Amino acid sequence: MSEGGPWVRLARQVLRRRGAVAAFSALLLIVLASAAAPLYAAWVGVDPFASDVAGTTIRDGREVDLMQPNDNPLHLGLTPIGPDWRLGPYAMGADPQGRDVAARVLYGGRNSLLISAASALLCLAVATGLGLAAGYFGGWVDAVLSRLLDILWAVPVYLLAISLSIVTIGHALHLGIVTIASDNLLIPVAIIALVYIPYAARPLRARALALARAEFVLAARALGASHWRILTREILPNLLDTLMVLAPLLMALCLLAESSLSFLSLGVQAPAASWGTIIQDGEGLIYTRPMVAILPGLAIVATVLALNVLGDALRDVLDPKGGRR
Secondary structure (H helix, E strand, C coil), X not given: CCCCCHHHHHHHHHHCCHHHHHHHHHHHHHHHHHXXXXXXXXXXXXXXXCCCCCCEEEECCEEEECEEECCCCCCCCEEECCCCCCCCCXXXXXXXXCCEHHHHHHXXXXXXXXXXXHHHHHHHHXXXXXXXXXXXXXXXXXXXXXXXXXXXXXXXXXXHHHHHXXXXXXXXXXXXXXXXXXXXXXXXXXXXXXXXXXXXXXXXXXXXXXXXXXXXXHHHHHCCCCHHHHXXXXXXXXXXXXXXXXXXXXXXXXXXXXXXXXHCCXXXXXXXXXXXXXXXXXXXXXXXXXXXXXXXXXXXXXXXXXXXXXXXXXXXXXXXXXXXX
């Protein structure tokens, strides 16, 4: 009996590793939970984007305020209600605006995962084009593209991302007849993808450079195949293994970058949520209501860890000689 196509065999090899199975299961759970954010918000009856500092909820059969007096001797100021660990409204407590933390974390996961996945795909698409051109054509094309990548490489990632974000957040982005609002998610997607292009283009260029000298490529040239045909039919398919290894690792980096920018108010803009913005909301409550910051932080750690484990598993399966021994 046939064992299936190459993708089926690859999936079987990866899933033979317990760590990869656990990582994939955790990642799938996080994605599904984030996708179900509207269902959760409707079920518990909360609006995760509207301020509700004067609101109330039901705890142990009685109505309690979402904002409670502080425990200091003078009882000055207010602290949001803490978690009660029961399924229902405000199970993980409220944030400083009286919003449901659990619902905000689920909605934040939608934006964080969407931005990081889109940034990684856009980065890989551009990096693949640059790497193919530099590695295949060589000469002045390789020299020019490599120097441009070196310039981007020389600038610290977060410094470049913060600088670009400050410029675009203050003003809408005008691209000819198209205007992108400062709160549009396309802006952090484009910025994060741009800053990581050198990190993906360099290994792709090295791989394309080696493939350009392979016998099957030289044979295709001798038969008169066009550059486009060689690039798309001979070299690009042989880059898929490198792209598959880079994709989850790059998405993890993009998720960290997005969370950092949002924490600095330079990524996702209020009242929209991402894991970074929720950590910022909980910064002032770290000693009284730490769950506001801890919950999105744990989500980031779990997602990044799962993506890295999957990337390592793919690397070991696709390149056993280059993997860990």
